[in-house]
Amino acid sequence: MYHKSLKNKEKIFAIAPMMDWTDRHCRFLHRQLTRHALLYTEMVVADAAIHGDRERLLGFDAVEHPVALQLGGSDPQKLAEAVRIAGGFGYDEINLNVGCPSDRVQSGTFGACLMREPDLVARCIAAMKAASGDVPVTVKCRIGVDEQDPEIALSALTEAVIQVGADAIWVHARKAWLEGLSPKENRDVPPLDYDRVYRLKQDYPNVFIGLNGGVEDLNQALEHLNHVDGVMIGRAAYHNAQMLTGVDRLIYGDDVAAVDWRAVCEAMMAHADAHVASGGRLNHVTRHMVGLFQGVRGARRFRQILSTESTKPGAGPDVIARAFDEIDFNDLAVAA
Structure with a gap:
């Protein structure tokens, strides 16, 4: 703690x-x-x-x-x-x-x-x-x-x-x-x-x-x-x-494994699903995700999907999945 x-x-x-x-x-x-x-x-x-x-x-x-x-x-x-x-x-x-x-x-x-x-x-x-x-x-x-x-x-x-x-x-x-x-x-x-x-x-x-x-x-x-x-x-x-x-x-010297971006996607989808189910809007969650993947192939389309699709009536967590599908994770591994 x-x-x-x-x-x-x-x-x-x-x-x-x-x-x-x-x-x-x-x-x-x-x-x-x-x-x-x-x-x-x-x-x-x-x-x-x-x-x-x-x-x-x-x-x-x-x-x-x-x-x-x-x-x-x-x-x-x-x-x-x-x-x-x-x-x-x-x-x-x-x-x-x-x-x-x-x-x-x-x-x-x-x-x-x-x-x-x-x-x-x-x-x-x-x-x-x-x-x-x-x-x-x-x-x-x-x-x-x-x-x-x-x-x-x-x-x-x-x-x-x-x-x-x-x-x-x-x-x-x-x-x-x-x-x-x-x-x-x-x-x-x-x-x-x-x-x-x-x-x-x-x-x-x-x-x-x-x-x-x-x-x-x-x-x-x-x-x-x-x-x-x-x-x-x-x-x-x-x-x-x-x-x-x-x-x-x-910073902490913790030899952790590389981030599993698919797991991140799934976690954010589940979190967004719960928020939407409780009466919230998808863009309350996705607006914080737009800054991910700077300089990575597919990032521009990722941002476009999150920014435009998440504000539409009835938007659900599948928007997050579609955005993540645009990212070239091989390029991300090289960038890391």
Whole structure:
């Protein structure tokens, strides 16, 4: 389980929480490609976890383990209640979002703007820890916001949450500019400062420090793991999910057999069948699969079938089979 790896300070590869992307269907797909990577949910606002459709917001397939729930909020009592609710679902980690720069997050006084309030973040973490049992509680943050000095801001936040028992700090190695940049621009425009995260690890050698931001492939991830305890990849892994087939071998040293793509196809068909039978739509599942097989013969037709056929009325799992039939798996073996 993930919490064992975290407490033993083993290296961890994670797929970042991404709003509107890392839902249960995305995570189910990613788990077909890697046994060991830590998967994150989309951010769930504490109020939604308390008052909303809990099964829809928090439910997941047992195959997704290890899986972490990311919560958003700034009220310690509400976050603690959300953690208690999540406890019934069996997550391997609970993470507090102190890094999202979106307008809707700022209006709720949480996300990246909490970088300015380390004492409040510490109170949130303390309350979450008290409610979490033995499930780790972690923080995902930026190196600072707006005019903050990252040397001071990141250390202040880290010190505050470590003092109340935070189990890990995941750092997106960019500032967030809450004035003047859109959320999309905040993912690309502020310069990356990996060295600042490396120095944080040097300052806190006994604390799990993970790095996020701008990591494009597993070779880069391996380089970062020479300096920190964990690496998190987001959009690069989503748009080119085939990269995840190398995680278990390269990151975890697990000499696993090559991915059985026919088994992946069958698993996704079964998953889609259950989702459609419960009233869902096929494209809820297939939209996460479009990024597979980049550069492989048949990939263009694969994408076309998934993108167009899955949105038609009555579309079923056979669409997935037809898409997979277009892929030249011999070419895929050469590419690997």
